[in-house]
Amino acid sequence: MHTPFDINEAIGHRKDYVEAGLRSGSPVVGICCEEGLLLVTVRRTQRKVYEIYDRQMFSAIGRQSDIENVRLSAIQTAHQEGFERSPDDVSLHRLVGFALSPALKKAFGDQMYVPVVIRGLFAELGRTVAGDCFFTLNYDGEYRQHTGIAAIGGTQSAEDRMLQVLGEPDSTLSRDEAIRRALRAWVAGARDQISAPNEDERDQDTPLKVVDEADADRVFLQEELKSGVLEVGFLQRRDKQDARFHLLAGDVLGSVISDLY
C-alpha cells in the first residue's frame, strides 16, 4: 500500500544519516579505578573530554556543533540546579534522563530540522564507589546506565569489541593501570571501526593476523598518536565531599603508556 508519509522510512533515513556521521568518530572509553573515574580517548585538534559539574564529566562523538550544544545544555542545567537547590542534587540521572534525553528525542523526531549527530558518554563520581556510574546517551534520546566500564564508538561492533577488551569492572585498579586497559580497548574499538567494511577479507587473513595482533595494535596506536593526542578526563575522589576534575594529556601520560604493548 502506498502511503504519502511512512514514519518508519522517515526515521530510518534520519537514522542512516546520523549513523553515517558517527561512524568515523574516535571512540571513548569509560573505566573506574581506585582513585575515581576515567574517560579515555584519542582526539584530533578539538578537545574531547569536558567537565560538566562538580562530580560529572562528559565526552562524545559526533558533529562538533551538536556536541557543544549538548555540553552547554548539560552545564547550564547542572549549574542552575546546583544554585537553586544544592550541588548535592545535581545528578546524571536527572541531567541525562530529564533534561537532555527528552530534548534529543524531540529533535530527532522533528522532520523540520536536521538531526543531531551525537553519541555521548557521561561519568559521575558517587559519594562512594557504589555510587559511581556512567551514562551513554544516543542521538535519538535513548540512554543507558553502566557500572564500572562503558564505551561509545562509531559502530555497535566497535562498542562490543571495546567492552570485551575491558573485561570485568575492577575498582581496585590503579589509575595508570586503568588508563592502559582503557587505551587497549580504544585501540581495539578504533581498529574494529576501520576494518568493519572489509569483514570478509579480515576473516581470510585471520591466521596471519592473530600472530601479529599485538604488534598491529602497537603500530596502529603509534600511527594514531602521530596525528592525534591521547586525552584522559579524570574525576578524582579526594574525600566524601570533594571531587576534582583533571584533564590529563601530554607528558603525564607518556610514561603511563610507554610499556603498553
Add this chain to the structure above:
Amino acid sequence: MLSTTDTAGSLWKLLEQSGHPFTREAGSLRPADSHAGAGSIETHGTTVIAVKFKDGVIAVGDRRATANFAVMYDRADKVLAIDDTTLLAISGSFARAMDVVKYLRTSFKLFERTYLQPMSLEGKLTELARVVKAGIPDALQGIGGFIPILATFDKESNEGRIFFYDGMGARFESTEFGAAGSGSMQIRGVFDYIVKTVKPFHEMSRDEALKQALLLLDIAADLDAATGGWAKVMPLARTITCNGIEEVPDETLKAIIEQLDKSISR
C-alpha cells in the same frame, strides 16, 4: 530545547531568564514603607579584617552574627573560600551574603566550565560589584545591606591583593588592609597606626600579621557592641598565598591569643 547560546557562561542571565528572585527588578517585591522593624528579622555578620603579609593575604573574622541586640549565632563563618584563589570576607546581611557566596561560587565555575578557562580577576571583581549593586534597593529599605572584602592572590604580579566595596558596588583596591562590618569604622585609624609605627603589613610574616589582625579584632570587640571577641569562641582566620587557601589552625590562633592576653594591659 538544546539551543542555549544566549545564556552561555553567565549564571546571571540564566537566572534572569528563569525569573529567579536573586536577579529580580529593583525593589519590586516590597512596598517602600515595609522597613519598620526589619532589623529584627535580619541577622548581621559583624567585623571582618583582611591584611596583607609577605606571602599573601590573611583574613580574620570573629564568629558572631547578631540581630538587633540579640546574638543569633556564635559560630558564624564569615571568611569564605569562593574558589582556589579567592577569599570573601563578609559583613552585613547574612542571608544576602550567603546567597552571594553561593552565586559567586556557581558563577565562577559555570564560566570556567563553559569557556574552558578561569574567569579573570577583573571579571570576578565585576561579578561581585554587580551583586552588591543589585542589593541596593533592599539596602535602602533597611535590609539586605551587605559589604564584602575580596582577597586574592595575583599570580601575574605574584602578590596578595585586597579589594573592598561600598554599598553602591564601587570597588577600591587597598594597598595594605581592608575591614568591613559594624566594628570596622572604630578601628580604621589603628591600621594606619600599625603601618606607621610597627611596619607595613606586607612586610610582616604570617604570624606577625595574624597577631596584629587579632589585636585589631580585640579592639573592635571592645568598641563595638556587636563584635565578638575571642573569650568564648576562637576567631576564624584563613590565608591566601600562591599555594591557595589555608585555614590557620586553632592551635596557632590559641598560641598568639595567649601571647596577646599576657602582653595587653587591660
